[in-house]
């Protein structure tokens with residue numbers, strides 16, 4: 269065989285055959301996706317270069333939604349995705365009982381949280397865990413967590429007091445420590461006190477794992493385990509995961525021991541150091557819970573508790589910070605919140621706040637909702653279509669990636685006129701609610717299990733800060749530099765002015 273023939277055969281084997289296989293395998297998918305508009309692509313790279321930084325990613329998605337409408341198509345290398353913020357399409361995807369699988373990037377959380385509810389594949393194991401864990405979020409349980417939120421909030425106020433009178437303070441680092449203390453105590457019944465201990469290996473490790481999730485999701489090589497294992501970040505991940513897991517495992521073992529002792533010895537003391545009845549943490553409830561006579565193994569419990577630790581602090585911290593920022597920049601809204609606080613507590617700055625009090629804060633609730641709309645903590649989430657499914661008379665083929673663009677629908681003027689404006693009165697209109705137009709906690713079977721917890725905690729933090737401080741815009745003026753990391757963050761902090769009342 270001549271050398272030319274050999275070269276030709278090699279070319280066919282290496283280039284043509286894979287392309288042929290790709291197009292035959294994905295022809296259905298390509299045919300489907302091509303009916304939707306898409307921004308111009310570069311051969312092979314697709315739209316990959318449109319998104320150089322995570323911050324640009326969010327801006328571009330909004331820009332494309334404006335140009336191409338609420339369903340458009342993006343290409344990353346050979347991967348195709350739809351980005352959806354269309355009401356009907358979202359309603360269909362989020363409500364469907366068999367479209368529950370997250371897309372590939374979620375796997376970068378697995379070294380920490382394994383197959384906990386967030387990362388689970390949406391199959392029978394996830395269903396069983398969801399059923400078993402749901403009762404732990406009953407309002408009777410949340411009621412007893414208010415004392416924890418309030419006590420951690422008091423420390424927050426003490427810390428922020430030192431910043432009083434400064435023209436600008438970045439509140440996010442303070443609030444995030446407060447939220448981590450709260451989730452630790454409510455999830456595991458233990459205290460890590462990261463508000464008072466500035467150096468905490470648990471806190472640092474949790475930060476590293478959140479950062480690595482974003483770095484790996486956006487890295488061309490780092491996303492592959494093969495390349496990642498040679499990086500310094502891999503060593504950071506190994507060390508962080510060990511610290512995080514060791515902590516949770518030890519707490520679980522101690523609780524198991526307590527539980528066994530309790531069953532064998534009825535005299536075990538169920539009160540805390542002040543003689544109050546001990547609160548049940550999520551962990552206590554999960555250890556005792558059964559579905560169809562089945563319980564969770566210690567490893568499964570560890571994964572779920574770590575999932576709460578991950579999902580339950582940065583989300584509430586970032587939302588509370590953005591909401592305080594909105595209030596600081598809207599004097600009228602601040603006055604109305606205070607008026608409501610006075611109606612409930614009189615002039616008392618540090619009353620004993622109960623669950624019922626927090627439920628009374630109706631105006632504040634609208635403020636929180638408007639903050640979640642404008643600064644949606646999880647701006648987008650992904651799903652992988654696992655089997656052909658019919659929507660609107662056509663088949664969405666198996667293998668399709670869809671981006672559920674929560675923030676996209678929140679910024680659609682059809683549902684929210686003048687969407688850039690912070691206006692809590694939008695949520696005052698009763699009887700005109702479209703459930704899939706306000707979805708900061710997602711919706712349907714895989715919605716956020718912690719949404720009531722989050723609302724209670726955010727109201728507790730925000731109302732406490734407002735009763736204690738007069739908020740003002742930062743000086744010099746501070747514009748947020750938003751970026752969707754594990755949750756929405758501001759790269760230049762969330763700065764406001766604070767003055768003790």
Ligand code: HEM
Nearest residue numbers: 385386579580583584587645646649709710716717718722
């Ligand atoms: C403002 C605060 C919060 C927001 C905006 C939020 C938002 C969300 C969203 C959008 C999802 C769906 C994600 C997806 O489809 O990929 C989700 C799921 C989840 N959230 Fe939250 N979340 C918040 C607070 C919390 C808290 C406090 C906890 C726990 C204490 C929590 C636990 C979870 C869990 C376990 C899931 C997975 C549920 C499942 O798939 O079955 N979240 N959250």
